[in-house]
Amino acid sequence: xxxxxxxxxxxxxxxxxxxxxxxAGFLLLLVILALFASLVAPYDPIAQNLxxxxxxxxxxxxxxxxxxxxxxxxxxxxxxxxxxLGVVITLITTSLVGIPWGLAAGYLGGITDLLLMRLADALxxxxxxxxxxxxxxxxxxxLQSSMIALGIVYSPVLARVVRSGVLSVRDREYITVTRLYGxxxxxRMWHHVLPNALAxxxxxxxxxxxxxxxxxxxLGFLGVGLKPPFPSWGGSLSESFRYIVINPSASFAPGxxxxxxxxxxxxxxxELRDRLSLRx
Amino acid sequence: xxxxxxxxxxxxxxxxxxxxxxxxxxxxxxxxGAAETLAGADASPELIATIRDQLGLNRxxxxxxxxxLWDAMQGDFGHxxxxxxxxxxxxxxxxxxTIELTSAALVIALLVGVPLGVTSAVRRYSAxxxxxxxxxxxxxxxxxFWLAMLAVNIFALKLAWxxxxxxxxxxxxxxxxxxxLVMPAVTLASGAAAAITRFTRSGMIDALNSTYIRTAWxxxxxxxxxxxxxxxxxxxxxxxxxxxxxxxxxLGGAVLVEDVFVIPGLGAMLVQGVLQKDYPSxxxxxxxxxxxxxxxxxxxxxxxAVLDPRTRG
Numbered sequence: 232x233x234x235x236x237x238x239x240x241x242x243x244x245x246x247x248x249x250x251x252x253x254x255a256g257f258l259l260l261l262v263i264l265a266l267f268a269s270l271v272a273p274y275d276p277i278a279q280n281l282x283x284x285x286x287x288x289x290x291x292x293x294x295x296x297x298x299x300x301x302x303x304x305x306x307x308x309x310x311x312x313x314x315x316l317g318v319v320i321t322l323i324t325t326s327l328v329g330i331p332w333g334l335a336a337g338y339l340g341g342i343t344d345l346l347l348m349r350l351a352d353a354l355x356x357x358x359x360x361x362x363x364x365x366x367x368x369x370x371x372x373x374l375q376s377s378m379i380a381l382g383i384v385y386s387p388v389l390a391r392v393v394r395s396g397v398l399s400v401r402d403r404e405y406i407t408v409t410r411l412y413g414x415x416x417x418x419r420m421w422h423h424v425l426p427n428a429l430a431x432x433x434x435x436x437x438x439x440x441x442x443x444x445x446x447x448x449x450l451g452f453l454g455v456g457l458k459p460p461f462p463s464w465g466g467s468l469s470e471s472f473r474y475i476v477i478n479p480s481a482s483f484a485p486g487x488x489x490x491x492x493x494x495x496x497x498x499x500x501x502e503l504r505d506r507l508s509l510r511x
Numbered sequence: 512x513x514x515x516x517x518x519x520x521x522x523x524x525x526x527x528x529x530x531x532x533x534x535x536x537x538x539x540x541x542x543x544g545a546a547e548t549l550a551g552a553d554a555s556p557e558l559i560a561t562i563r564d565q566l567g568l569n570r571x572x573x574x575x576x577x578x579x580l581w582d583a584m585q586g587d588f589g590h591x592x593x594x595x596x597x598x599x600x601x602x603x604x605x606x607x608x609t610i611e612l613t614s615a616a617l618v619i620a621l622l623v624g625v626p627l628g629v630t631s632a633v634r635r636y637s638a639x640x641x642x643x644x645x646x647x648x649x650x651x652x653x654x655x656f657w658l659a660m661l662a663v664n665i666f667a668l669k670l671a672w673x674x675x676x677x678x679x680x681x682x683x684x685x686x687x688x689x690x691x692l693v694m695p696a697v698t699l700a701s702g703a704a705a706a707i708t709r710f711t712r713s714g715m716i717d718a719l720n721s722t723y724i725r726t727a728w729x730x731x732x733x734x735x736x737x738x739x740x741x742x743x744x745x746x747x748x749x750x751x752x753x754x755x756x757x758x759x760x761x762l763g764g765a766v767l768v769e770d771v772f773v774i775p776g777l778g779a780m781l782v783q784g785v786l787q788k789d790y791p792s793x794x795x796x797x798x799x800x801x802x803x804x805x806x807x808x809x810x811x812x813x814x815x816a817v818l819d820p821r822t823r824g
Contacts, residue, residue, distance in 0.1 A: 349525045349526070353525070353526045358763030360763040360764075449766075453766070454786060475668070483661075486654065494649065
C-alpha cells in the first residue's frame with residue numbers, strides 16, 4: 232500500500248529492541264516471582280499486623296503496608312499468581328473455543344461460515360467486561376469462572392483471525408496436494424492448514440493476554456473474582472481505595488504493576504507482529 | 512440512501528437475534544438450574560417449584576423467549592428478585608447518567624485523539640511522534656478505573672477541585688453538573704483517546720502515502736490544504752468505523768468508573784445484579800446495553816455511508 236518503504240532510523244531500531252528486551256525481561260521476572268512467591272515474598276501476604284497499619288514505605292516494608300498492616304510488596308508478589316494463572320486460563324479457553332471456530336468457518340465455508348461469523352459478530356458487539364460479568368452470574372463468581380467467561384468473550388476475535396489465516400492458505404497448491412494423500416479433512420486442517428495460519432494467531436493471543444489482564448483486574452475491583460483475604464491485584468485496589476488519602480502507596484503499587492505488565496504484553500505483541508510480517 | 516438504510520437495518524437483525532437469544536439463554540444454562548440456585552442448598556421441592564413458576568420456567572422454551580422479548584420490547588422487564596422493584600423504571604432512572612458519561616467520554620476521546628494522531632502522522636518519526644506514540648501506548652495499558660482512583664485522590668480529596676463522588680443534578684446548576692462530570696468522563700476517555708490516536712495516525716499515514724497526495728504535492732498545492740482537505744478526510748473514515756467499537760468499550764469501562772465515583776448508573780445496577788444473583792435485572796440491563804451498542808454501530812455504519820460513497824455498496 233505504501234508507495235515508498237518507511238524509513239526507520241537505526242537509532243529508533245535499537246531503541247525498539249531495547250524496549251522489547253525490557254518487556255520480555257519484566258514478564259520473565261513476574262513469572263519467576265509468581266512461581267517462587269513463597270520464597271521471594273518478605274512477609275505472609277495475609278498476615279495482619281494492626282500495629283503496623285498504613286505504614287509508609289520503609290526498609291522493612293519497601294511498598295508500605297495496607298489498612299490492616301499487611302505488607303503491600305508481598306501482596307503484589309503473591310497477586311502475580313492469580314493474575315498470570317487467570318491470563319493462562321483465558322488464553323487456553325480462547326484457543327479451545329476460537330481456533331476450532333475459525334478453522335471450521337474458514338475451511339468449510341458456505342452456510343457454516345456465514346452462521347459462525349454471524350455468531351461472532353453478535354458476540355463481538357458486547358463490551359468484553361459486561362459479557363464477562365453476565366457470564367459470571369451463570370458460572371458463579373470465582374476466579375476460574377470469570378477467567379473462562381473472559382476466554383469465551385475473546386474467542387470470536389481469535390476465530391476471525393484464524394478464519395482469515397485459513398482462507399489465505401486454503402487454496403494454495405501445497406494444501407491441495409495433501410488431498411491426494413487421502414488424509415481426512417480434520418487431519419489436513421490440523422496438520423497442514425492450521426500451522427500455516429498460526430503466526431497472526433500468536434500475535435492476537437499476546438494482545439488478548441493484555442486485554443484479559445485489564446478486564447480481570449476490573450472484575451477483581453468489582454468484587455467478582457478471587458475472594459478476600461487472598462491477594463489479587465484488582466482486589467487490593469478495591470480494598471486500598473477506601474483509604475487512598477491516608478495511604479496512597481497501597482493503591483499505587485498494584486495498579487502500576489498491572490499497567491507495566493499490560494504494557495509489556497502489548498510491546499511483545501507489536502514486536503512479534505513486526506517480525507512475522509517481515510517474513511512475508 | 513433509503514436502500515442503504517434498509518439494507519443496514521436488515522443486516523443487524525441476525526446480530527440482534529443472536530444477542531437476545533444469548534442473554535435469554537443465560538438463565539437456562541445456570542448449572543443446577545436457576546430456581547434451585549436461588550432457593551438455596553436445602554430448599555424444599557415445593558419452594559423450588561414455586562420459584563420455577565414465578566420465573567415462568569415451566570413453559571416451553573420458545574414460549575418463554577418470545578414472551579420475554581415481547582414484554583421487553585414494550586418496556587416491561589418484570590421485577591427485581593431482590594426488592595421486587597420494577598426493573599424497567601430502574602433502568603429509566605439510571606440510563607441518562609450512563610449515556611451522558613459515555614457520550615462525554617467519547618467526545619473527549621475524539622477531541623484529544625484525532626489532533627494527536629494527525630500531529631503524530633504529519634511529523635512522523637520525529638521526537639513529537641515518538642512522544643505521542645509512547646503516551647498513547649501507556650493510555651492503552653493503564654486501567655481506566657485506576658486512573659480514576661488516582662484522580663479522586665489528587666484532584667478531589669487533596670486539591671478539592673472536583674467532587675469525589677456522584678454527579679450533581681442538572682437542576683442544581685449547570686456548572687456544578689459539569690464540574691462533577693469532568694473527572695469521570697476524562698478518566699473513562701483515557702483508553703479510548705489512546706486508541707483513536709493510534710487509528711488516526713495510521714489512517715493519516717496511509718493517506719499521506721497514497722498516489723493522490725503525491726499528485727497534490729506535485730501540483731504544488733499548499734501543505735495545509737493537502738493535510739486537511741485531502742489527507743485528513745480520507746484518514747478519518749477508518750476512525751469513524753472504530754467509533755462503534757470504542758463506544759462499546761466505553762460502556763464497559765463505565766461500569767468500573769461508575770463504581771469508583773459511586774455514580775448510580777446502569778453499571779452499578781449490573782454489578783449489583785451479578786453479585787446478588789438477580790437474574791432478571793442482569794438480563795434486562797444486558798439487553799438494554801446490547802441494543803445501545805447495536806444502535807451505535809448502526810449509526811456509525813450510516814455515517815460511513817454518508818462520508819464515503821464507496822461503502823454504500
